[in-house]
Amino acid sequence: MADEFMSSRGLSVSRGGGGEPLVVLLHGLGANRAVWQRMIAVADKHWPGRWMAPDLRGHGRSLCEGPYGYAMHAADIAELIRDEPGDNVTLAGHSFGGVVAAMTGTGWFGPQVKDVAAFGVKIAWTPDEEAKAHELAQRPARVFATRAEAIDRFLKSSGLFGLADAASDTAASGVAGSEGHWQVAMDPRCFGAVGPSIERILRLSVAPLRLAAGAGDPMVTLAQMRAIDQAAWTFTGAAHNAHWETPELVWDFIVNRT
Numbered sequence: 001m002a003d004e005f006m007s008s009r010g011l012s013v014s015r016g017g018g019g020e021p022l023v024v025l026l027h028g029l030g031a032n033r034a035v036w037q038r039m040i041a042v043a044d045k046h047w048p049g050r051w052m053a054p055d056l057r058g059h060g061r062s063l064c065e066g067p068y069g070y071a072m073h074a075a076d077i078a079e080l081i082r083d084e085p086g087d088n089v090t091l092a093g094h095s096f097g098g099v100v101a102a103m104t105g106t107g108w109f110g111p112q113v114k115d116v117a118a119f120g121v122k123i124a125w126t127p128d129e130e131a132k133a134h135e136l137a138q139r140p141a142r143v144f145a146t147r148a149e150a151i152d153r154f155l156k157s158s159g160l161f162g163l164a165d166a167a168s169d170t171a172a173s174g175v176a177g178s179e180g181h182w183q184v185a186m187d188p189r190c191f192g193a194v195g196p197s198i199e200r201i202l203r204l205s206v207a208p209l210r211l212a213a214g215a216g217d218p219m220v221t222l223a224q225m226r227a228i229d230q231a232a233w234t235f236t237g238a239a240h241n242a243h244w245e246t247p248e249l250v251w252d253f254i255v256n257r258t
Contacts, residue, residue, distance in 0.1 A: 009075075010057070011080060014053045015050065016043075016051055017044070018049070021047075021089075021090070022088065023047070023090045024077065024089065025053040026077065026092065026093035026094070027056065027059070028095030029095060029193075031160070032055045032158070033053040033054060036243060042248055054077070056073055056096075056097065066189055069196075071109075075109045077104045078110045082111050088114055090255070091116045091117070094120050094241075095219070098121040102116055102205040105205035117210045118202070119253065120241070121198065121213075122198065122219040123228070130194055136188055138188075141186075142184070143177075145182070146182060147177075148166070149182065210232070211228060212225070212232060212235060213232075213242070215238060218239070235253070
């Protein structure tokens with residue numbers, strides 16, 4: 001049975017399970033903790049430890065207050081795990097969340113973690129892609145006339161369009177507002193984090209770093225990952241959102257591969 005709480009730094013967090021080992025699940029840019037729903041169902045059946053899944057700063061129900069750089073997110077996560085019992089902590093991050101996990105894994109923000117499992121991380125960014133992200137960060141949050149329009153936008157921005165049902169709780173978690181004034185539950189300024197070298201951040205992790213991605217992920221190649229982690233591998237039958245598409249494979253990667 002999962003419960004929810006608000007961290008001292010304003011993160012809205014779900015948690016569940018029992019025992020010493022802890023896995024902290026960090027979602028990607030534009031998503032929220034609901035994207036872990038299918039994988040948490042796997043964890044609840046097979047995991048003898050605990051799990052935590054926060055909405056990152058500026059996403060979902062968490063604090064919408066910058067700055068939104070990787071260091072700030074890492075400081076948020078470090079605070080979240082600082083008082084957790086035991087030292088058997090794995091950080092698991094998807095895409096943007098994988099970068100946050102690696103930054104936290106530097107140990108610069110306090111707690112040391114056992115390892116970092118990052119998947120679907122976009123390692124190479126072109127100047128045009130960075131410029132586009134910064135442009136999005138300058139735009140005001142878009143207002144939609146209907147809840148359905150806002151949900152459609154959330155599913156597209158989170159990568160769940162065509163995967164999650166628009167009528168599901170997962171879809172509903174990504175929007176906020178009232179009649180005639182609906183918005184995606186994300187601060188657009190979060191896009192401003194894009195810019196620093198992702199390869200450099202991944203290499204900074206003192207905690208052992210493991211990389212993976214869906215075999216059909218268009219955002220990263222196996223060669224790019226193996227330049228950092230020689231044991232990097234891919235999930236058969238998955239694209240960018242492997243935690244939704246092949247949750248069993250991703251969970252096995254997080255807790256069993258060393």
